[in-house]
Amino acid sequence: MYRIRFHGRGGQGTKTASRMLGTAFFLAGYQVQDAPRYGAERRGAPIFAYVRAAKEAIHERGVIREPNLVVVADDSLVPVPAAGVLQGATARSVMLISSSESAATWRDRLNFPGTVLTLPAEASEQAELCFVGAACTGAAARLLGVIPRAILEAAVREELSALGEDIIRRNLEQALAAFDCMEPHAGSVNEGVAFSVADAKAPDWIDLPVDESDAAAAAIHASATSVEVRTGLWRVLRPVIDYDRCNRCWWVCSEFCPDSAIKVDADGRPEIDYDHCKGCMICVAQCPPHAIAAVPEQEFSEKTP
Amino acid sequence: MSEQTVTIYKRMKDLPSTRLLGAGTPMCAGCGGLQAVHEIYDILGEKTVFVNAAGCMTLLAVYPFTPFRGSWLYTSMASAPAGAQGVRDALDILLAKQRIKQEQDLDVVVLTGDGAAYGMGLSSTSSAIERGLDFIYVCYDNEGYGNTGQQTSAATPHGARTSTSTDARGFGGFKKDLFAIWAAHRPAYVATVIGSEPLDLARKIEKAKAMKGPRLIIALSPCPTGWDFDPMESAEIGHLAVKTGVWPLKEYENGQVTHTKVPSEWLPVEEYLKKQGRFAHLFKPQRNKALISEIQTRVDAYWAEVERA
Numbered sequence: 046m047y048r049i050r051f052h053g054r055g056g057q058g059t060k061t062a063s064r065m066l067g068t069a070f071f072l073a074g075y076q077v078q079d080a081p082r083y084g085a086e087r088r089g090a091p092i093f094a095y096v097r098a099a100k101e102a103i104h105e106r107g108v109i110r111e112p113n114l115v116v117v118a119d120d121s122l123v124p125v126p127a128a129g130v131l132q133g134a135t136a137r138s139v140m141l142i143s144s145s146e147s148a149a150t151w152r153d154r155l156n157f158p159g160t161v162l163t164l165p166a167e168a169s170e171q172a173e174l175c176f177v178g179a180a181c182t183g184a185a186a187r188l189l190g191v192i193p194r195a196i197l198e199a200a201v202r203e204e205l206s207a208l209g210e211d212i213i214r215r216n217l218e219q220a221l222a223a224f225d226c227m228e229p230h231a232g233s234v235n236e237g238v239a240f241s242v243a244d245a246k247a248p249d250w251i252d253l254p255v256d257e258s259d260a261a262a263a264a265i266h267a268s269a270t271s272v273e274v275r276t277g278l279w280r281v282l283r284p285v286i287d288y289d290r291c292n293r294c295w296w297v298c299s300e301f302c303p304d305s306a307i308k309v310d311a312d313g314r315p316e317i318d319y320d321h322c323k324g325c326m327i328c329v330a331q332c333p334p335h336a337i338a339a340v341p342e343q344e345f346s347e348k349t350p
Numbered sequence: 351m352s353e354q355t356v357t358i359y360k361r362m363k364d365l366p367s368t369r370l371l372g373a374g375t376p377m378c379a380g381c382g383g384l385q386a387v388h389e390i391y392d393i394l395g396e397k398t399v400f401v402n403a404a405g406c407m408t409l410l411a412v413y414p415f416t417p418f419r420g421s422w423l424y425t426s427m428a429s430a431p432a433g434a435q436g437v438r439d440a441l442d443i444l445l446a447k448q449r450i451k452q453e454q455d456l457d458v459v460v461l462t463g464d465g466a467a468y469g470m471g472l473s474s475t476s477s478a479i480e481r482g483l484d485f486i487y488v489c490y491d492n493e494g495y496g497n498t499g500q501q502t503s504a505a506t507p508h509g510a511r512t513s514t515s516t517d518a519r520g521f522g523g524f525k526k527d528l529f530a531i532w533a534a535h536r537p538a539y540v541a542t543v544i545g546s547e548p549l550d551l552a553r554k555i556e557k558a559k560a561m562k563g564p565r566l567i568i569a570l571s572p573c574p575t576g577w578d579f580d581p582m583e584s585a586e587i588g589h590l591a592v593k594t595g596v597w598p599l600k601e602y603e604n605g606q607v608t609h610t611k612v613p614s615e616w617l618p619v620e621e622y623l624k625k626q627g628r629f630a631h632l633f634k635p636q637r638n639k640a641l642i643s644e645i646q647t648r649v650d651a652y653w654a655e656v657e658r659a
C-alpha cells in the first residue's frame with residue numbers, strides 16, 4: 046500500500062493536489078482513499094491531505110502516521126514543528142519539497158532519515174502559488190512510478206473540469222513539467238507494508254474536563270479561550286515594527302488588525318502578538334509612516350530547523 | 351450623524367485601545383468581517399450574548415474555543431432572530447423573577463452573514479422586527495455564501511464572479527437593498543458600516559447600544575478569499591468601497607435616512623473593482639467598457655437621488 050501525505054498551506058491547492066493524485070491512482074486501477082485534514086483552518090494555515098492507494102481493499106483508516114512519500118508544497122512549513130511534516134518518516138520514506146533551495150541543503154538541515162528531493166521552484170517559477178499543488182501532484186506521480194503520464198493528465202482534467210479550459214491548461218503545464226522533471230527519480234518510492242491492528246497506537250487525545258451536569262455539552266467557564274489556538278503558524282510573512290518610525294498613533298494598526306493581534310500600551314506603543322498574527326499584512330499596508338515591514342518568516346526560522 | 355447626538359467618539363484617539371475579541375479565531379487572514387466584528391464588540395462590550403446563524407462566523411466558537419467573553423448560541427441559517435427571541439424572553443423571565451439583577455442583563459446580538467440576512471433569514475428577521483424584539487442584528491456582508499465557497503447570494507453585486515456565476519459577465523442580477531427593506535419595517539435603527547471606517551462604525555454602534563427595540567447593522571466585509579484579493583489590501587478595498595460611492599455609509603432613525611460620510615470627491619468605481627479578482631473579467635482579456643460604465647451609472651444614479659432628497 047502507498048501512503049502519501051501532502052503538506053501545504055490553506056489556499057495553495059494542497060487538497061486538490063491530493064485529490065488529483067487519488068484520482069490518478071484510481072484511473073490506474075488502484076483502490077484509493079484521499080482526504081484533506083484541516084479543522085476550521087483557512088488560507089495560510091498549515092494543512093495536510095493524504096492518499097492511500099493499494100491493489101487490494103484498504104482497511105486502514107485515519108491519518109497517515111508512517112508515510113512512504115511526504116510532499117511539501119511550501120518549504121516554510123518544514124521547520125514548523127506543529128505542521129508535523131517530519132512526523133512518522135522512516136529511512137524508507139521519501140520527502141519531496143517544493144523549494145528554491147537544493148536537496149543537499151535540506152538534507153543537511155533536516156537530519157531526515159530517508160531520501161530528500163526537491164522540486165526546483167523554477168519548475169513552477171512563472172506559476173502563481175495556486176498552481177504549486179498541480180506541480181506537486183505531477184512530481185509525486187513520477188516518484189511513485191506506477192502512474193503513466195496520460196493518466197496523470199486525465200486525472201487533472203477530471204478534477205478541474207469545472208474550472209474552465211484556461212485553468213486546466215495552466216495546471217496541466219505545471220503537473221506535466223514536474224512529472225518530466227522527476228524522471229531521474231522515477232519509481233523511487235516503495236510501497237509500505239500493511240499494518241496489523243496490534244501495531245496501532247492510540248491517537249493523541251485532548252482530554253477535556255467534563256462537568257457533572259444535565260446539559261448536553263460541558264460549559265466553557267473561561268472567556269476568550271480562542272487564544273489557545275496559535276494562528277501565528279499561518280504566517281509566511283512577519284510584520285515587524287520599526288519603533289523609531291512608529292509615531293504612536295496606535296489606533297491604525299491595532300484597530301485595523303482583524304485578529305486582535307496588536308496590543309497597545311498606555312503610551313500608545315503597539316506590540317504584535319506573533320503567537321496569533323496570521324500575517325495578513327493589513328498593518329503594513331495601513332501604517333501611515335510606513336513603520337511596519339513585511340519580513341519573510343523563513344528569516345526567523347532558518348536557525349531553528 | 352444628527353447634530354444632537356453626543357458621541358464619546360469624536361476622534362480616532364477616542365476609540366477603544368483594548369481588544370475584547372480573543373485572538374486565535376479560524377477566520378481567514380485579512381477577513382474584513384472579523385475586522386468589523388472586533389470593532390463592534392469593542393463598543394458593545396462583554397455584556398452581550400451572540401446568536402450566530404451558520405456561516406463563516408460560526409467557526410468563531412468551535413468548542414471548546416471561543417473569542418467571546420460571554421455566551422454564544424448557534425442557530426440554523428434562517429432562524430437566528432428566532433433564537434434571539436428565545437434568549438431575550440429567557441432574560442426577561444429571569445429579570446421578572448428577580449433571578450438576575452438589572453445590571454446583569456445582556457444585549458442580545460444576532461450575527462449572520464449576508465446569505466442569512468438578505469436571503470434565508472429575511473422572513474424571521476421581518477417578524478422579529480414586527481414583534482419589536484429588543485435586539486441588535488449584525489450582518490457581515492461578504493456578498494456571497496462565503497463559508498461554502500462563495501456561491502452567489504442575494505447580496506452579490508452585479509457583474510461579480512462567484513463560484514455559481516462563472517460566465518463572462520459574472521452575476522447578472524443585482525444586490526438586494528437590504529437597508530431599505532429593513533428600514534421599511536420602521537425599526538428603531540438601521541445603519542451601514544465598514545471596518546475600515548472605525549470611527550463612523552463606533553458612533554453608530556454606540557448609538558444602537560443606547561436604544562431599545564430592533565437595531566440592525568450591515569457591515570460590508572471585504573473577503574480576500576471570496577473576492578479574490580491579497581489579504582493585505584483588505585482595508586484599502588474597504589476605503590475604496592466608500593470613496594467610490596459603492597458602499598454608502600448611512601443610518602435610518604425616526605423615519606429619516608442620513609448619510610454619515612459623503613466624500614467631497616468621488617473616485618471612479620473601477621478603482622474599487624480592479625483590485626478584486628472577482629471583477630477581473632471586466633478588465634481582462636479586454637476591458638468590458640459597457641459593464642464598467644453600467645456599474646458606474648448605477649452608483650451615480652444612487653448619489654444623484656441622495657442629493658435630490
Ligand SMILES: Cc1ncc(C[n+]2csc(CCOP(=O)(O)OP(=O)(O)O)c2C)c(N)n1
Pocket residue numbers: 404405406407426427428462463464465466467470492494495496497498503
Ligand atoms: C438551510 C441551510 N442551507 C445551507 C447551509 C450550508 N451553509 C453553511 S454556511 C453557508 C454560507 C452562509 O453564507 P452567509 O450567510 O453569507 O455567511 P458567510 O459564509 O458568507 O460568512 C451555507 C450555505 C446551512 N447551514 N443551512
Ligand code: SF4
Pocket residue numbers: 087376377378380381382383384406492496497571572573574575576
Ligand atoms: S471566507 Fe471571507 S468572510 Fe469567510 S472567514 Fe474568509 S475572509 Fe472572512
Ligand SMILES: [Mg+2]
Pocket residue numbers: 405463464465490491492493494495496497503
Ligand atoms: Mg456571506
